[in-house]
Amino acid sequence: MGSVDDRDLLPMRSTFDTVRRGYDCAQVDYQLEQLRADLQIAVTDRNAGAAQAAEVARTLEAARAEIDDLCAQIKRLAAPPTTVEGMSERVVRMLRTAQSEVAEIHVKATAAAAATRAEAEREADKLRARYEQMIGEAQRRRTAMEAEHQRAIADAQRRAEEILALAKRRAEQLAAESAARRQQTEEDFDITMSARRRDATRELAHEEASSKAEAKRRVDEATDVARRLVTEADQTAVARVQEATRRVEALRTVRRQLTGQLQSVSSKLDEAMQRLEPDPIEDDALAGEQPARG
Template structure:
């Protein structure tokens, strides 16, 4: 409990702000860790001394209780016996030895307690002095670091203001340079655009002339090609008409010849039919049955 109260006087961990200039952060951390380690060791020694003093106090209290018990026992033994034979010389020596032993124990316990209390007080004083010294060193270092931090902060602010001023001047110079370059680029662009426009107009005129000549040439070629194809088509048509006429005449001749042959065949057939009819007429009397044949044929018919 005492160590917790004392450790509350100063935090064992102390953080420092990081700045551009100042002490080396690693060295500061190492030194603070060293001081904290020393402080922990002192607090541990003090706690050990306090625990030892508490132990001695408990031993002293135990010795006092034992002494009280011995005094009680001595008082009981010192009471006058009811009978004379109850008290003898041996008992008297025992009582004397007990009193002497009790006085020695009390004296030794008081002496040891006083020595331990003196040692504990001396150790506690040394620890407090060392603790105060460490606190003073820490405060001085903290003050030095704070001064260094303030100086570095002021220097940094001055540097930032200087850099800001230089940046503003540089920005104005860059703006002027950019404006000058922009105007030069605009002039070059206008001149280049005018030259390209003139070249483009000339190219368009040349293209129009070339296109017109090429169109006229292609029209002439198309007319000639159309005329050639018309002549070829007319020749082909005449050839096909002649071929068709020849074929028609040939087929007409063949058809006429076929008709003539069919006419001849029909005439021959008609003549043959007429001859057959004449023959039938001539042979009809020969086909009429005789009277005898009619008689023979009648029963068979019935």
């Protein structure tokens, strides 16, 4: 039986595209793994059958070699002796016995070899049939899986197209709803802003009136305070002016008194100075007396 490359037995690894919907990838991978396991078992059985056939062939060759040796021995024994004297009755009997044994061995060996060969061929045929059956089953499974894969891809594409169409319709619907909501929101915003502007205008007017009233009140209070402060300042200033006038008059009186006193003192000093001035006659007399005393 000819040898077959293991790579011709195992199918190529199939890959499936990942899609949003379709068949379960785990189940598909499991089926592929089962298929690969069956093919691996077939390859193992094929190798075991080939090894067994080789062993049978080696046994057959050994049997043939043994038969050839026996035939050679028979030929040597059956060869005529070189001399007639050399032959004896005992040798003749031994030769006949050997020929009978050789013939029996040859028959048995031939039958055993034929049986072994037939058994090896039957085993080889069984293994070949099993191998071809498994290969056919594997091919059928592979074809079925490829068809299933194509159906899954087509179904996934169809579902994807349906989902895409649904998504587009939904997007258009959402866009329309969003536009309507945006328009309504803008209208509500305009209405709300108008109402808020009116409320704000009223509130600003009220606050402006309140501010003006508060400012007038504060201005009036400040005016009253200013008037009170001015009156108090005027009164204080008048009192201070009167006090200053009184003090000035007092100082003038004191100055007049001091002036009178100073004039009196000056007069008295003048009189005292006049009294203290020496008499010229007395000075001359005193000057004459001093040398005489010397």
